[in-house]
Amino acid sequence: MKLCKLLTSVVLASVLLPSAALHAETVRWARSSDPATLDPHAVNLNTNVTFLHQVYEPLVLRTADGKLQPALATSWQVTRDPTVWEFKLRPGVRFHDGAPFGADDVVFSIQRAKAPTSAWKTLLAPVVEVRKVDALTVQLKTSGPNLVLPHTLTNLFIVNAAWSRAHQAEQPQDVSGKDENFATRNENGTGAYQLVSREQDTRTVFRQFPGYWGKGQFPLEVTQIVFQPIKTAATRVAALLSGEVDFVQDVPAQDVARLKADARLRVTEGxxxxxxxxxxxxxxxxxxxxxxxxxxxxxxxxxxxxxxxxxxxxxxxxxxxxxxxxxxxxxxxxxxxxxxxxxxxxxxxxxxxxxxxxxxxxxxxxxxxxxxxxxxxxxxxxxxxxxxxxxxxxxxxxxxxxxxxxxxxxxxxxxxxxxxxxxxxxxxxxxxxxxxxxxxxxxxxxxxxxxxxxxxxxxxxxxxxxxxxxxxxxxxxxxxxxxxxxxxxxxxxxxxxxxxVLDYAMQRKLDIPVSPEDAILFKNVKVGDPAAAR
CATH class of the missing domain: 3.10.105.10 (Dipeptide-binding Protein; Domain 3)
Structure with a gap:
């Protein structure tokens, strides 16, 4: 499979990470399968969603206890019209190619996610219109008063409108066939990490985005993510035990007790x-x-x-x-x-x-x-x-x-x-x-x-x-x-x-709790001293 790289100066610059970072750390992450596509609106599977949360962002996020928190939107409320929700967008955000984020991108992304080839069209069925109010304000009109609309947007990723149009990726990939678009193997999100290289079913590398808006707000101690799909459970566990990988998200039930007993490792459960x-x-x-x-x-x-x-x-x-x-x-x-x-x-x-x-x-x-x-x-x-x-x-x-x-x-x-x-x-x-x-x-x-x-x-x-x-x-x-x-x-x-019930297994330097949504945001992960953690 051809190795895919983002051909932008921003990506090349990201290789030169700040040497003064207190916890500059690569985390080697293993799962049982690889996402079939990078298109953020083509598939509604946890494997894809968790993977893409590293590079794309939604308007709102959900905490482990189920509460909503701001992401690309800083606030939201119902207007005087009970069928209209208004979202105020975060200023100063840039996409990985350097383009500024704004209302046009949100309007485009919602419309793209409602397309016939989108796996998210069902979720957005109540949305009848999305409109730009100003550069940092959008409104979503629903078919009737909708009490839960913000809760439906936590995995709805925002893409760059101009980038999508320039690369003929206005419509989500139709995964029912063999068709691809530029977004199948490339990304341009606003997330904490950006794609450096990808070899389907083998290895994907993300590095921290130097222009990320969340610097100072999140730990950002993981500076590079190396994702490795390892289908066979025994091989996945062996890779963790040998130190070849740092974090295994899909832990076989039959290996949990053995991994818990290993002092070099940490197992979290929920x-x-x-x-x-x-x-x-x-x-x-x-x-x-x-x-x-x-x-x-x-x-x-x-x-x-x-x-x-x-x-x-x-x-x-x-x-x-x-x-x-x-x-x-x-x-x-x-x-x-x-x-x-x-x-x-x-x-x-x-x-x-x-x-x-x-x-x-x-x-x-x-x-x-x-x-x-x-x-x-x-x-x-x-x-x-x-x-x-x-x-x-x-x-x-x-x-x-x-x-x-x-x-x-x-x-x-x-x-x-x-x-x-x-x-x-x-x-x-x-x-x-x-x-x-x-x-x-x-x-x-x-x-x-x-x-x-x-x-x-x-x-x-x-x-x-x-x-x-x-x-x-x-x-x-x-x-x-x-x-x-x-x-x-x-x-x-x-x-x-x-x-x-889920179990995550990891090297002792990491402490990643199980999320009810089985989702990890590596920008929140702290890296500690494995000896001190024992």
Whole structure:
């Protein structure tokens, strides 16, 4: 793969970092997979978002406790028109090519992120207009009063309008095909780090941007980041133990205890804002990846209930996840507004009852189906799928596990090219509407439903989901959220498995806490004395 470099004098100058920095430090960062693109609006995956947070910035950020804080916007408020939010922009910010940041870039970025090829168009569906008021003020008008709009913007990156136009990258890359644009392999953000070199699936180097606006406001002790995707878990852990890498973000559950016992290392742990679940195609007349012809067994509620009864979540937690998961009955964790403990329940495994339900549905001998699964994204993802296949075999369902890299898996889900799949979902807005917009709303209608690969469509539920973006009364909005969750739980087209627990492992000189969003901002990371930290 061709080595890609930013051909600007600013990048060349960044090699000469200040020698007087108290903690001038390179951090070698390893994950299980590499982002397929640098285009900030083409993919909505944590792997891409966390990677790009180093070089691009949104208007607002979220702290670990869920609060909003200023980023490229210094303040925001609803205007006299309750459908209009106004954002005051940070002065003195420059892009990596030296161009000044301003309102034109925000207007362009929001419009770009609403394009048909954008993975963020669902998130921005309520936004009907974005307009420049002056050089450092923008307004976003929504289809109705929107109580949570700023919360939807924490991962919505701002790009340079002139740079995008000059390089014919006005539209986000269409990752469903093989097309690329200039933003696929190049960047021009305002973030603390800028791209120096990139070799796809091998190595990416970022160095601190000399003109970063946040100097003096953030530690900025990490001066260079070397990102290395290491797909194999054992190799990733071995690289940490040998000192080849400094920080591993995707730690296999089976290695946590061993790493915690190593005095040279530090392991941090926490519950992620993410639920791992199974998706069941209820909308197709006939499944594409099943041996049942002429009908769809997953469209029958009895079959879906049989699947749910076959799953042994406690065994998943103990045998597969080594205790590093929280069994779940709903596809949202406790961080998210609208979560109710009453919904977060699940039945005890009952294979006999499950077989009876399959027989009642017309499948006394079970049937065959493919379970599509990522193999480099979630903690023990492929192993989870293998365990699920074993649980379903007990009730006569013959499952073939088809594991693949997350880039291929996510593309298939975005194209609804799967019948039965494992996926993980988070709500970076910390609000249930995000989950409904992407996973429950009818696919493609009003820009929503882009991750609804199950074919579910309910006009009444669609109307309820759309109303959440315009309801001014918090009590009425909460009642609608409750009603939607009731339907989702009753229909059973998603089977929650567990809320994911994350572990980060690192050399002792680092202390990076687990973020509920599984996001790291290296500008905030402090580098200490490994001996003093013991």
């Amino acid at each position: 519950l992620e804002n993410r639920t791992i679940y199974l998706g069941l195609n209820v909308g197709a007349g006939e499944l594409k990846y099943s041996d049942v012809k002429g009908r769809n067994p997953l469209a029958d509620a009895r079959v879906r209930e049989a699947f749910r009864l076959a799953i042994d979540r406690d065994t998943l937690r103990t045998a597969v996840m080594r205790g590093l998961s929280v069994p779940a009955g709903i596809i949202t964790p406790q961080f998210v507004h609208g979560y109710e403990k009453a919904f977060d329940t699940w039945p005890k495994p009952d294979a006999a009852r499950a077989r009876q339900l399959l027989a009642e549905a017309g499948y006394p001998g079970g049937f065959g189906i493919t379970l599509h699964c990522p193999n480099n994204r979630y903690v023990n993802d492929e192993t989870i799928c293998t365990a699920v296949a074993g649980f379903l075999a007990r009730i006569g369902v013959r499952v073939s596990v088809a594991a693949r890299p997350i880039a291929q898996h996510a593309t298939a889900i975005n194209q609804a090219d799967t019948d039965f799949y494992l996926y993980g979902w988070a709500a970076p807005t910390f609000d249930s509407a995000y989950i409904f917009d992407y996973l429950v709303h009818t696919r493609g209608k009003d820009g929503r439903g882009s991750a609804n690969a199950i074919g579910y469509s309910n006009p009444d539920i669609d109307a309820k989901i759309a109303s959440l973006a315009a309801e001014r009364d918090p009590a009425k909005r909460d009642a609608t959220i409750h009603a939607i969750w009731q339907t989702v739980q009753q229909e059973g087209f998603y089977i929650a498995l567990h809320h994911q």
